[in-house]
Amino acid sequence: MNFLKYIPHGCLLFFLIAALAYTSCKKIDGYNSVVSNDKTKPGVVTAVKVVNFNGGAYITYTLPNSANILYVQANYAISDKATRQTKSSYYSDSITVSGFAASKDYKVVLYTVSRANIKSDSVVVVVHPATPPYQLVYASLVAQNAFGGVNIHALNKTQDPIGIVSLLPDSNSTRLKIQDQHYTTTDAINYTLRGYDTLPKPFAFYVTDQWGNVSDTMYTTVHPIFETLMNKQLFQPYVLPTDVPNYQNGYYNLSNMWNNTSSEPGYNTEQPILASPTKPFIWPAWATFDMGQSARLSRYMCWFRTGGSNEFVWNSGAPETWVLWGREDTPQDEVMPADSTQLPAVGAKTPGGWINMGKFNAPPKPAHNPLTNEDIDTWNAGFNFDLSIDLPKVRYLRLECFHTMGGTDNYFGIMEMSVYGNPQ
Template identity: 80%
Template sequence: MKFQKYIPHCMGLLFLGALLFNNACRKIDGYNDIVSNDKTKPGPVTSVKVSNFNGGAYITYALPDSKNILYVEANYAISDKKTRQTKSSYYSDSITVSGFAKSQDYKVTLYVVSRANVKSDSVVVTVHPDTPPYQLVYASLAAQNAFGGVNIKAVNKTRNAVGIVSLLPNANTNSLDIEDQHYSTADSINYTLRGYDTLPKPFGFYVTDEWGNISDTLFSTIHPIYETLMDKQLFQPFVLPTDVPNYQNGYFNLSNLWNNNNGEPGYNTQQPILKSDSKPFIWPAWATFDMGQSARLSRYMFWFRTGGSNEFVWTSGSPQTWVIWGRNDTPVDEVMPADTTQLPAVGQATAGGWINMGKFNAPPRPPHNPLTNEDLATWAAGFNFDLSIDLPKVRYLRLECFHTMGGTDNYFGIMEMSVYGNPK
């Protein structure tokens, strides 16, 4: 796959009009406007020192000896077209300047401002920021074919706010239109755009930041891989001796996982306090089923239990950490690894032939108490989990749960599961 780099022109403006980043001219809290009649001109900062970082610099200084100082102001250009102003309270001996477009020399003009809004003489200092975060992210940007679309990956070591913008030619004008905008502060960026047919797509990608700086554009022709929802009518349990029994057999059955109903009843494993046979309860617990056809799987979705008053949301027996096992040949029973440190690598098999399709974690509970309507809507919509594109075809799946959201770690439940892939 060949990549070319171009500099975008008007696309950055389109992106900035749509993406909700912070205001470019951020002010530092810590001072209040206080009226003063003292019009004495304050002295300038002295003993100025600079410590550069990616995209910015810390400037330390000594303030003049005066009780009439309100703040220190820094004025500077971050690019050929944009300037910023940053203020720092008189309680501080430093100021941060950031948002620079390149790693090069920039002039920063410092003023001491009094409570009567009188400025000192200027002090000009030179900063030389290290490579800005958006450029670091762009240097690692990669796109590859994915099921139903394109997978985009990048490294964001500084964890600064960046946006990755995806472009596609407009069929009528042949101009590049924004297809998607992905905002992230994660150190590892990995996401997939889906919903495309299998015809070649000439995508373009660039990186921007909260100050409107824009990288070059990376172009790549993507060939989406065929993906479809696996036919749930073909699914059926494939019970093996070490599989965990259902809870209240006949109600919370495994087959509820694919009955196209996200509500009650779902699938729930036996709880040890209600165990009705003499078999010892096994944890972690697993269950096995047959999809009825072989396929290269791309992803799956889980819907977890909600309850009538949301009492099961991000708690109870909903899985928090689990593994999906798969195989194409007729399954043999096997006691699965007891913890996640014993797993074979993704794509590799256990001694009994079960292929590790991936270890997964549910999204953590949002920090709101109580949960917001948006949190509840996210829960109700279900969660998507991507599988590695390099996995072989499988027909049989085994779900093994290691930890639950409620921390009980002795039973688990899932309301519905949808599996996607290419059975061709």
């Protein structure tokens, strides 16, 4: 079944940009311009060699001994329905052909083209690409039950641009309707689609690439797990002796972290300059609170401080690396691991009984300088952090910060935190 017809043209922009970026390095001014009056047919490339890779091949050659050569052109079919043309300047002794739909023999026709736009005789080369990246991703694709929906994960070892398309039957027909299109170049793909009730869902998934190739389709019935926003009215601080004090106690209190607003004042830990002489400031720092009920947690969201001039965006005491600890029994105080590389495994406990719910990293700062309005809007929308589906029920949570975005590593702050899970 051809699922390309289900892909809206606007959603292919990701792949268009990727393709342009890939081919731009091959662009040479004057490819299509006549810059010589020498109409002599150029010689052909010789000593051709092929090195195949996933979805493509490198072709090396020796150019004819002529100053009139402008570029080498490769024409080739990448599937039964699509062809490509690639060019490489006379400064290079190689050309890359890519986008093939399968791992099999393909004919590539090479020409040299002169400065007068005269083509040589053809040289036919046979390439046999290794398995294309989109097929590798499809072979590793797994969809499983998740809180509120379905979790999708796969491996993209080549880190090529690919898209995973998720579909469900239309409520008024059996026709499949796109639910989500996830485009990425990351190697370890792991994301969750949420917002579904707990009734079985007959999902379908396929993988596509920037050349329009489409994998087979995987069908699976997903049983979303119930999740709800935990009741913040039940939350309260559970201060233990080693917990870090609040900054300006009474103003930047821990309880501000669940007051349903990301506006000032949020929660902020004590800063070193204000630390008591009898209780030196300790880093890393942690704080503990009670959700008021036990639940299997699915995820949480955090909003960080913005500032009137956006001076705190990806800066200051916003946590960059932290761990979330949890437990259901009455908390025991202990000094938590001082190094984020020395944590127990996710789901395992410290000697004092705190369960590692996961180590987390804030999304990296965008490359834009200064930050764009879109960057700031993304920041203000908050960030979602998923938890392992295998974690046990917990009631008490402990946030331990290791590094901050501003590099201060001596205090941290969170404006608002929302926790989701199943208390049933």
